[in-house]
Amino acid sequence: MAKIIKNAIQCKLCGDIIESKYTHDFVTCSCGACSVDGGHEYHRVVFKSKDCFIDLLVEEEEE
Ligand SMILES: [Zn+2]
Structure with missing residues (x-):
């Protein structure tokens, strides 16, 4: 299982x-096109179009 370092x-x-x-820190950008949620628990992106954001997720593999 991967651990989220930066969501x-x-x-x-x-x-x-x-x-x-x-967790449950739902953050929306200033134009409202996309949002990110989940903190270090899960990675959830809400978007108007999948082309409107760049995913900057950083994960660490857990042994
Ligand atoms: Zn935006």
């Missing part, structure tokens, strides 16, 4: 880098 995305439309820092 973040960048919106291509407004350029915002948004990061969900804890």
Whole structure:
């Protein structure tokens, strides 16, 4: 199972880098096109179009 180190995305439309820092921390970019959720528990992205964000998720493999 992979552990989430940084749960973040960048919106291509407004350029915002948004990061969900804890579980149920639902963060939306300033133009409202995409959101990230889940903190270090899970990675969930809500978006208007899958082309509108860059996934910046950083994970660490757990032995
Ligand atoms: Zn945006």
